[in-house]
Amino acid sequence: MPLRPGVRTWRRFGRPECHGIEAELAVHGTAHCPRCGNPLAARSQTRLRALLPTGAQGQDLDCRGCRRFHARVLHTAGSRYLLRLRRLAAAVLRA
Ligand SMILES: [Zn+2]
Numbered sequence: 001m002p003l004r005p006g007v008r009t010w011r012r013f014g015r016p017e018c019h020g021i022e023a024e025l026a027v028h029g030t031a032h033c034p035r036c037g038n039p040l041a042a043r044s045q046t047r048l049r050a051l052l053p054t055g056a057q058g059q060d061l062d063c064r065g066c067r068r069f070h071a072r073v074l075h076t077a078g079s080r081y082l083l084r085l086r087r088l089a090a091a092v093l094r095a
Contacts, residue, residue, distance in 0.1 A: 008067050009067070010047065010062075010067050010068070010069050011067065011068055011069075012068065012069060012070065012071065013034065013068050013069070013070045017034040017035070017068075017070070018070050020034050021034065021040070021061065021070045022072075031061060031070075033063035033065070033066055033068070035063065035066045035068065036063065036065050036066055038063055038064075038065055040061035040062060040063055040070065041061070041062045041063075041064065042059060042060070042061055042062075043059060043060040043061075043062060043069075044059065045058065045059070045060070046058030046059055046060045046071045046072075046073065047060055047069065047071065048060075048071045048073070052073060052079070053078075053079040053082035053083050053086065054078070054079060054082065055075075055076040055078045055079035055082070056073055056074065056075050056076065056079035056083075057073070057074045058071055058072065058073045058074070059071070059072050059074075060072075
């Protein structure tokens with residue numbers, strides 16, 4: 001694949017990294033990038049909003065250096081229910 005400078009996509013942090021970020025947020029209220037140590041910058045909306053069920057709110061914490069983000073999603077009772085239905089539907093389709 002040819003390398004296109006300036007066109008770099010944002011990727012999510014890995015699962016263990018997300019746990020580390022959440023743990024740091026719980027203790028300090030702020031978080032740093034697990035890869036480079038820079039402070040993470042908050043975005044008001046998450047890049048995953050198109051994937052979230054109605055009612056759920058999200059926020060991204062970005063590391064500009066690594067082009068990685070951590071999505072924090074706040075669910076409501078309704079959006080949690082929709083998420084469970086969606087998982088159930090996916091499980092049924094797989095069966
Ligand atoms: Zn970083």
